[in-house]
Amino acid sequence: MSVEAIIRLVGVERTYRKGGESVRVLDDLDLEVPRGGYVALMGPSGSGKTTLLNLIGGLDKADGGQVIVDGEDLTRLGQGALARWRAASVGFVFQGFNLMPVLTAQQNVELPLLLTNLSRRERREHARHALALVGLDDRRSHRPKQLSGGQEQRVAIARALVTDPILILADEPTGDLDRDSAGAVLELLDKLNRESDKTIVMVTHDPRAADSARSIVHLDKGRLERIEDRRPLEPADSTTT
Amino acid sequence: MPWLLLFRNLFAHPVRSLLTLGSIVVAVFLICFLRAMVGALEAGVEASSQRRLIVQSAVSLFVNLPTSYQTKIEAVPGVDSSMKMQWFGGYYQDPSNFFAQFGVDAERLLRAYPEIEIVEGSALDFEARRSSCIIGEQLAADFGWSVGDSIPMVGALYPRADGSTWNFEVAGIYRALSNNVDDRTMWFHFEYLERSLETGGALGPGGVGVFVLHLAPGADATGVMARVDALFENGPQRVQTTTESEFQRQFVTMLGSVPTLLSSIGGGVLFAIALATFNTMLMASRERTHSIGILKALGFTHRTAFALLMGESLLLCGLGGAIGVAVALAIDGPVRGFLMSYGFTAFEVAPSTAALGLGLALSVGLLAGLAPAIGAARLRVVEALRFEG
Incomplete structure (x- = not known):
């Protein structure tokens, strides 16, 4: 049984200018990710993994081709519309956590909710719930500096899921973590994928992290090299080119 | 946001x-x-009266004019009245207790300066007693003085010959109705100062610092100034007549x-x-x-x-x-x-x-x-x- 593709990339190209030279980072890339999928993007440095993730998340725009996410062609959206789309549809988890150092865990998680119509009380409740989900309810008044790396990343995951996005994009989420913390973060992502039906796309160099995904997309020099299915998604999963 | x-x-x-x-x-x-x-x-x-003129020495404000000039000045067409005014430059007890004191023709003060309103005591008492004075409300408040008090002043420009202090009795307390008069000034009888100098009771320069002229209704200030200056063109002491606002401006200019x-x-x-x-x-x-x-x-x-x-x-x-x-x-x-x-x-x-x-x-x-x-x-x-x- 085929599953609807939530992400569809058709002939995507992205070129950067560096020192007066054009560097093609993504070259005629086609890719589909099914709704509820959990995909790891792997490849050597410079293969275009993070660029691809940025295009899917609407942080960057393709020079050519189409980037269609949940039926929306991101290449046609202006900056304002793209920002609104990001706020409603995507949760980001970064390698360096990217929390606001001047805000508490609770306030960091509440931040994306400022773009919604929720009341202050509702925002607080949603944030508390999200923090409870990542096991940090008792750390909500702590600032990032007062948390361990693993805890910071869990706060970042809480922030990513607090708006209930359809898509979670993670860029090396375990890159700055020790083995135990990384394990806990991967477990959390897996749980979100299984239990909350979140589609997850994760850039990683870590084979152990990639193992937690249901499929691994290998990139090289901006091109799709191969797709490796790891474990079946229930009830069905397919990642196709 | x-x-x-x-x-x-x-x-x-x-x-x-x-x-x-x-x-x-x-x-x-x-x-x-x-x-x-x-x-x-x-x-x-800005607050200076356009109807008042100031006559001072053409040499400097610090050079006094003969008191005899007053009669001649008052005879100039366009001059309604005049008043002698002399800077006293004394202090109360300590030089840090500084405030302005002027010797004036007491009976002419309120006519020359209608901006002065007596709020305690009386102008008549002030005019009647040669050693009396009137003081501003703020000055009275600062030193706790009231009508009837005697204020001992050390004369810096005009010291008493015997080394004692000048004593001024407070006959009235005034309120300034305009910014060109302040509430921290003492006005006293010029005559008190003049007599003390003449009798040797006090030391210091004789004469008058300035004459304050009040223009007659309809008089042209420029014409009056020219006539007064011309009157003393050949001495013995040449004068410079200005409007009060110009005189005030000179003070500000003196501050560079x-x-x-x-x-x-x-x-x-x-x-x-x-x-x-x-x-x-x-x-x-x-x-x-x-x-x-x-x-x-x-x-x-x-x-x-x-x-x-x-x-x-x-x-x-x-x-x-x-x-x-x-x-x-x-x-x-x-x-x-x-x-x-x-x-x-x-x-x-x-x-x-x-x-x-x-x-x-x-x-x-x-x-x-x-x-x-x-x-x-x-x-x-x-x-x-x-x-x-």
Whole structure:
């Protein structure tokens, strides 16, 4: 049984200018990710993994081709519309956590909710719930500096899921973590994928992290090299080119 | 709009923020203070009567005129009346207790200066007793003097021959109805001074400092001034007649270009603080680059990024401006009292001055925040997230 593709990339190209030279980072890339999928993007440095993730998340725009996410062609959206789309549809988890150092865990998680119509009380409740989900309810008044790396990343995951996005994009989420913390973060992502039906796309160099995904997309020099299915998604999963 | 983030960012580096805030406070305070000071210097000129003329020595204000000039001056067509006025330059107990004292023709004072209103005691008592005086309300309040008190004054220009003090009885307390007369002056009988000098009871220069002329209704000031000056063209002592406002202006001019200097200092301070604030905001914007990237990734727009940086700058400068104005208003009363001793009656941090101070602070905030805010709005998310400052 085929599953609807939530992400569809058709002939995507992205070129950067560096020192007066054009560097093609993504070259005629086609890719589909099914709704509820959990995909790891792997490849050597410079293969275009993070660029691809940025295009899917609407942080960057393709020079050519189409980037269609949940039926929306991101290449046609202006900056304002793209920002609104990001706020409603995507949760980001970064390698360096990217929390606001001047805000508490609770306030960091509440931040994306400022773009919604929720009341202050509702925002607080949603944030508390999200923090409870990542096991940090008792750390909500702590600032990032007062948390361990693993805890910071869990706060970042809480922030990513607090708006209930359809898509979670993670860029090396375990890159700055020790083995135990990384394990806990991967477990959390897996749980979100299984239990909350979140589609997850994760850039990683870590084979152990990639193992937690249901499929691994290998990139090289901006091109799709191969797709490796790891474990079946229930009830069905397919990642196709 | 993440207001909390704006407030937290403002004091993310408390020492730097407080130093910048402090400099804005000082600048705004100085601007308010200096503007009030310039206003005080110029108020006397603006409030001067156009119907009064001042006759002084053509040589210098410090050279006295013969008392006999008064009769000749009063005979000049257009002159309604005249009054002798002599600077006494004494002090009460200690030189630090300084205030202005003038010897005048007592019975002519209230006619020459209708801006003086007796509120306690009586003008008749003042005119009747040669050793009496009238004092301003503020002066009475400062030293706790009331009608009937005797004020012992040390004569600095006119010491008593036996080394004792002059004694002036308070016959009345007055209120000044205009800025060209202050509430901290003592007016006494010129005759008391003159007689003491003549009898050898006191030492010092004879003659009169200035004559205050009151113009007759319909008289042309320019014509009267020319006629009075012409009257003494051949001596024995040449005179210079001016309007009271011109006379006041000469006083301000005697302070050199103080008003201009004060204004220049204010402008210089403002410019320096503007540069300091620009620097702070540029540093802040650099530090915020990554945060702006995060906010944009979360879905906040360019407008939010602009507002965050601009808001931070406006908040910092607005807060500094408000504190600066508050400090200026707080010292308004004490400074006014102090300056009155020196004849500057109109020191006041006016609402327009407070608004100017606050407006300038916000303008600096606007200018200092503009470039960083535009930069933040233009930041590309990917580049901002990559920025490690």
